[in-house]
Amino acid sequence: MTTQPTKIKLGFLGVHPGPFGIRGFATADSEGVYTPIPGVELTAMAEINEEAATKAQTMFGFQRRYSDYKEMLAKEDLDAVVILLPTFLHKQATIDCLDAGVHVLCEKPPANDYQEMLEIEQAVARSGKQYMFVRQSRFSANAQATRQLVMDGKLGSVYAGEAKWVRTRGRQVLGDTWRTDKSKGGGVLIDLGIHGLDLLWYCMGNPMPIEVSASEMPAFKQYAPNPDVYTADDNFFAWIRFENGAVIQGSFAFGMNQVGEKKEGESEYSDEWQSYKIFGTEGGVDIFKNQLVSGPNNSFTVSELPRDASLIGVSDLVTQAKHFAECVAQNKRPQNSVDQAVQLMKMLSALAKSAETQRSIRLEDF
Numbered sequence: 001m002t003t004q005p006t007k008i009k010l011g012f013l014g015v016h017p018g019p020f021g022i023r024g025f026a027t028a029d030s031e032g033v034y035t036p037i038p039g040v041e042l043t044a045m046a047e048i049n050e051e052a053a054t055k056a057q058t059m060f061g062f063q064r065r066y067s068d069y070k071e072m073l074a075k076e077d078l079d080a081v082v083i084l085l086p087t088f089l090h091k092q093a094t095i096d097c098l099d100a101g102v103h104v105l106c107e108k109p110p111a112n113d114y115q116e117m118l119e120i121e122q123a124v125a126r127s128g129k130q131y132m133f134v135r136q137s138r139f140s141a142n143a144q145a146t147r148q149l150v151m152d153g154k155l156g157s158v159y160a161g162e163a164k165w166v167r168t169r170g171r172q173v174l175g176d177t178w179r180t181d182k183s184k185g186g187g188v189l190i191d192l193g194i195h196g197l198d199l200l201w202y203c204m205g206n207p208m209p210i211e212v213s214a215s216e217m218p219a220f221k222q223y224a225p226n227p228d229v230y231t232a233d234d235n236f237f238a239w240i241r242f243e244n245g246a247v248i249q250g251s252f253a254f255g256m257n258q259v260g261e262k263k264e265g266e267s268e269y270s271d272e273w274q275s276y277k278i279f280g281t282e283g284g285v286d287i288f289k290n291q292l293v294s295g296p297n298n299s300f301t302v303s304e305l306p307r308d309a310s311l312i313g314v315s316d317l318v319t320q321a322k323h324f325a326e327c328v329a330q331n332k333r334p335q336n337s338v339d340q341a342v343q344l345m346k347m348l349s350a351l352a353k354s355a356e357t358q359r360s361i362r363l364e365d366f
Helices: 050-060 069-075 087-099 114-127 141-151 188-203 316-330 338-357
Strands: 008-013 026-028 034-036 040-046 064-066 080-083 103-106 131-133 158-168 209-217 235-242 247-256 272-280 284-286 291-294 301-303
Touching: 008 069, 008 316, 034 040, 040 050, 040 069, 050 064, 064 069, 069 087, 080 087, 087 103, 087 114, 103 316, 114 338, 131 338, 141 188, 141 272, 158 188, 188 209, 188 235, 188 247, 188 272, 188 338, 209 338, 235 338
Parallel strands: 008 040, 008 080, 040 064, 080 103, 103 131, 158 247
Antiparallel strands: 026 034, 158 272, 209 235, 235 247, 272 284, 284 291, 291 301
């Protein structure tokens, strides 16, 4: 007689109903009915908002719900948790969950800053549990193909990366939201910049960062309802040098007086666009456009990336969720590991400090 494998008992800290509210751990059929991914049980959820909790339980089928995640940790026999709380709550919630003996997947950014991330690293070490931070774009077919090209040496010596995520004008910062409060994890660097910088860093093989320089500007502060409490950046420009000599430069904006090239379905121009490119001595990649530039030194060819067919058309959130579930089931180190979270937060905190002090910062001195 064959016994069924035990499903991972999963708890959620904060659940906002919608396609992203479950972070890939359940998928919807053509009629919008959600089913957990294989090997996972949606055991319990903690959500302080009663309306959101009721809707999430109905939509995703959680067995039980709580208003306090500490009560959930005390009463439920969970294997792992997914933390979807606001950024300023990530550190303490992560430590509480690790100390309760459960594996953790935490939404990005993993902490408010580098010092908080060091505390989380210590909690991971003493817990013996697996820790992973959300960075779903690493799991896309394009990103996986790009990283493999780099690791196989097909691009030659990779010397630079360029990241952009720009939104026209200031629609995201005109109201009183967390995005204008740096103490709550606000600001374009920690909200959008983390995506672009981490994606390139990952695809380039996670080289060791050694120096950063940055500039920031709250360009739309004058339009906020209360400019005096507008403490976060809405335009951020970053530069990172790595131990192997490679560099990454990035531009990120909640609002900028610039428009992007027209996308399908748009009549004149785009008011939001992203661009992630990597350059090597033997080839270059435009990750978003799925383009590989290569060829002999007196010519070039443009082709599609050699992507894994099994990843094409699959949500990177689902691929990421399945990876975390596998790491929990096998107690193995995840792709988005705690040591990478530490390095990422060190880069981001150093960039923020560089912008504040208007000087370059060596990470060995940070």
